[in-house]
Amino acid sequence: MKKILALVTIVLSVCTLANAQNGQRGEQYxxxxxxxxxxxxxFSDAKADSVAAIVQSYQPKQREIFMDQSMSREDKMARMKTLQDERNQKLKGILTDDELQKLTAMEERARQRRMQQGGGRQ
Incomplete structure (x- = not known):
């Protein structure tokens, strides 16, 4: 019984450490x-913080769609597009049309770089 309890404790410790490291990476990002x-x-500090908070709030939803193996690629793309539109609506409450356009262009350039480096999917 003590061996099982020790093993469970070790597994939980490793999982906690892994989650903490992912959290640190997410915070650094x-x-x-x-x-x-x-x-x-x-962007001002306040505007950058607001935009980042909105972007960050959509990441778990995007990850869930990406990881869903039951969905076709087309369904995933459609769901991602819906999320993107939702996110952009929230961003319109903070950004001017010009700022939103610049943000979208910056994100597209970053996506293209990831694609070229082989780190992303279309």
Whole structure:
């Protein structure tokens, strides 16, 4: 019984550590994203924080769609498009049309770079 309890404790510790590391990476990514918004698009700290919060709130939904093996590629793309439209509606409450267009262009360039590096999927 003690061996099982020790094994369960070790497994839970490893899972907790892995989640913490993923959380740290996610936080580092968000900090870099906010800095890119401020540097590339000249967003204020408050605007960059607001945009990042909206973007971050959609990441779990996007990940869920991406990981769903029961959906066809076309269905995934349609669901992602719906999420993108939803997200952009929220962003319109914060950004001007010009700022939203610049943000979309910046994200598209980043997507293209990932595709060229083999790190992304269409």
């Amino acid at each position: 968000m900090q870099m994203y906010k800095q890119r918004l401020k540097d590339s698009l000249q």
